[in-house]
Amino acid sequence: MDQQFKQGYRVYCVLSNLNRLDVDRLDDADRERVETARDLLEEVSLLTRPGDGTGADAHADS
Numbered sequence: 001m002d003q004q005f006k007q008g009y010r011v012y013c014v015l016s017n018l019n020r021l022d023v024d025r026l027d028d029a030d031r032e033r034v035e036t037a038r039d040l041l042e043e044v045s046l047l048t049r050p051g052d053g054t055g056a057d058a059h060a061d062s
Helices: 003-020 026-049
Strands: none
Touching: 003 026
16 A cells, blocks of 8 residues: 555544544543644645645535
């Protein structure tokens, strides 16, 4: 398996797991940590996409 694909897949898996968390049940400090982790992983995801931006997980920021 291609190394870049592996890294992108790992980032995708971690982001998916973070998105499944019920942040409403967390305290404020943990909620902030989860949000920070999401933001950082989304930035990494942008960096690991193919140069033409046609990655499978490509999305527009709202």
